[in-house]
Amino acid sequence: MTKAAWAMLVPAVLVCAGGAARAQPAPDEARTAFxxxxxxxxxxxxxVQGEGFENKIAELFAHDLGLPLDYFSFPNRLAFIRNTLRYKLPDQPYRCDVVLGVPADFDQVSATKPYYRSTYVLVFPKGRGLDALRGSDDLLALAPDKLRALRIGVGDRSPGSLWLARHELLESGVPYPVMSPDPDAYPGQIIERDLAQGKIDAAIVWGPIAGYFAKRVRSPELVLVPMKSEPGLPFDYAIAMGVRYGEPAWKQQIEGLLVKHREAILAILREYNVPLVAPPAATASQ
Structure with a gap:
């Protein structure tokens, strides 16, 4: 999944596409690399060190296909899709062929069926007065003075910031930029740097980021509780892979790999402490 716009701010992924025009359909072709x-x-x-869970899934797929694994790396700023998946010069191949983490309804790519669903969570240190919280409803039930005194980190324009606004808690919010111009900035700083060091009291963070970085913090112990979706304000999202439009055979092949390696993929996600949630409809697949 691309950086903060998709990791901390799933609904705002559209700003990263670089325009609404879709790439011209390209015929499916023989692959020389994944x-x-x-x-x-x-x-x-x-x-770039291949340490992420999407890297592990990519290794799994490349091995299955019998292809070398090749990456095109580009910082997720504006126009990530335009500069990666859809970028092509005349008589030159595309830079890369698949994005391993996009919202399932992201229309700038041809999205596969989703392969996991996660949720935003509230993260807070254990033993600092919030241990009784089991969800966002419990947070709202705190005494008004205590609630308004909290410093809650949220990504700007994220579901967390919208939730604070809806419940008249904007003064409690500590905004964090979703897309930083600093190439060394990374999504987990809100947890590893500020929450762990007591600069904020809690944070509302996209689940995969929260689970991974909370596990890395040794002290204080960090607690994760799911945020509850509200009408018009969802907190849980289905995540898919994305290919170019006009490549149905390639998309079908990726979906086949997702089915074939479902258990291995879930094991990878659990290893990275990704909070997994069931889809809203009991009949839907995760």
């Missing part, structure tokens, strides 16, 4: 579009500094999803 070529992945990635952000080079975006743990727990991906990095």
């Amino acid at each position: 070529r992945v579009c990635q952000d080079p500094n975006n743990l727990p999803f991906s990095n």
